[in-house]
Amino acid sequence: MAQVQVILRRMVAREKEYNNEHGEDEDVVPDKVIRQAKGPEGAEALERIAVKVGQKIHVILVPDIVYIQSDGDYVQIVTDQNRFLKEETMKYFEAGLPSSQFVRVHRSYIVNVEKILRIEMYEKQNQMLTLKNGDKIRASISGYKALRAVLNL
Secondary structure, X not given: OHHHHHHHHHHHHHHHHHHHHOOOOOOOOOHHHOOOOEOOOXXXXXXXXXXXXXXXXXXXXXXXXXXXXXXXXEEEEEEOOOEEEEOOOHHHHHHHOOOOOEEEEEOOEEEEHXXXXXXXXXXXXXXXXXXXXXXXXXXXXXXXXXXXXHHOO
16 A cells, blocks of 8 residues: 555656646656555455545545445445446445445445434335435345445344
């Protein structure tokens, strides 16, 4: 992890130096370059997620994520304050986020269990999750089983 941070700092410093020499104001770091170090099992151990929006890069800490929603070839990362679009797969986040804190409750949603306000019955066998930010997410049967396992219900 430390090695990735050192490389990233060097890259940002070089980018700033280049921009200063050429009269450019904004720092530009390619989104695909900012990655995290490999975890002990070989999966990516995410602590933060970098998202490029225009000419700016937003760094999202994993505990700040409310949920992640699939959106075609992209995912929408929802925090209490913002929504960010990132070109990445749900599988990537499912493997990289801590399984004790994040559960895939539907093929389109990964939820931070600490951000769940309540769980209610929805239709026959589905559950509706109400999150602390007010959003509602439907859990599939298998997603609800996974959620129950994490919550020890």
